[in-house]
Amino acid sequence: MTGSENWKLRSSRDGEPACRVDKPPSKSPAYAARIVFRMRASVLAAMALLFGAVAAHAQVTLDELDKQMTERDRELSEFAARLNDPDLEKSLAAMKLLIEKGDADQRRLAIRYGLYSPDMAVRATVLRAIFNSDPTLVVEMRPVAEETGVYFQREIKALGGSFRPDGTVSVVFKLAGYDEAQACWYWVMPNNQKRCLIRLSADTVSLFIGDSWGQYTLNPEGALVGNQTVKDDLTEARVSLAE
Incomplete structure (x- = not known):
């Protein structure tokens, strides 16, 4: 038997007759493509099952949602109780801490408590705590005159304002810190220079x-209101602080 015919026959063993063995299929490009396609389909199917299991595991049930909301409400109620402590010093300390380091809900709770308080000491403390947290403040101005001067318009544009x-x-002003020497909270101008913005x-x-x-005071809605002159144009200004 020639070497070229070896693949055709399987040698006999223990007296069994030799038998023919089919030639393995040719590794043509089409065959390889079919194999790759089948492997890819299998991988995609496995990934779909895996992601489906993860998605199902990540779902939140109504019971879990109600439980978390109840726990959150109870937690915020406890923070509110600290804010209403009859000891003013403890109340102010709690408010200051929540504003400067609390999460969004805690901060909102403390800010509203302070802004709507009839006590001047509480209002002063909440204002200081807000400014210490380096907030972004939006100053809205309504010019008193029907037409504003060119210098007013240039200044508003230079400050990045909008008409x-x-x-x-x-x-819009983003507070960047407190300057002890000038006793003011400052913002950083487009040219990277610091400029005082707020004094309290x-x-x-x-x-x-x-x-x-310009001079501003808190109104009942928790906003600073006052008159602001910009390049000889008088405006009625407002800065909302309540979140």
Whole structure:
């Protein structure tokens, strides 16, 4: 038997006759493509089963949701009790800590408690705590005059402010820290220079915008309101603090 015929026959063993063995299929490109396709389909099917199991495991049941919400409500109620402590020092300390280091819900709870308080000491403390947390403040201004001067418009544009169709303007400031030497909270201008923005005296806030300081007080809605002059144009200004 020639070497080329070895694949055709299986040698006899223990007297058994030799038998023919089929030639293995050719490894053609089409065959290889079919194998790759089948392997890919198997992998995708396995991944689908795996992801389905993970998704099912990640689902939240209504009981779990109700339990978590109940626990969260109870937790916030306990924080509210700390804020209402009859000992004013403990109450103020709790409010300050929640505003500066609490999560969004805790911060909102403490801010609203302080802003709506009739006690001046509480209002002063909440304002200081808010400013210490380096918030982003939006100052909305409504010019008193029907038409504003060119210098006013230039200043608002230089501050990155926006002009609205109703005639009001808004400017966004991101507080960046407190300057002990100048006793003010400052923001960083586009040219990377620090500029004082806010000073606090008791519960009265002063804002420096453009070239002038304006005086603001808290209204019942938890917003700072006052008059702000910018480049000789007087405006009625508002800064919402309640979250």
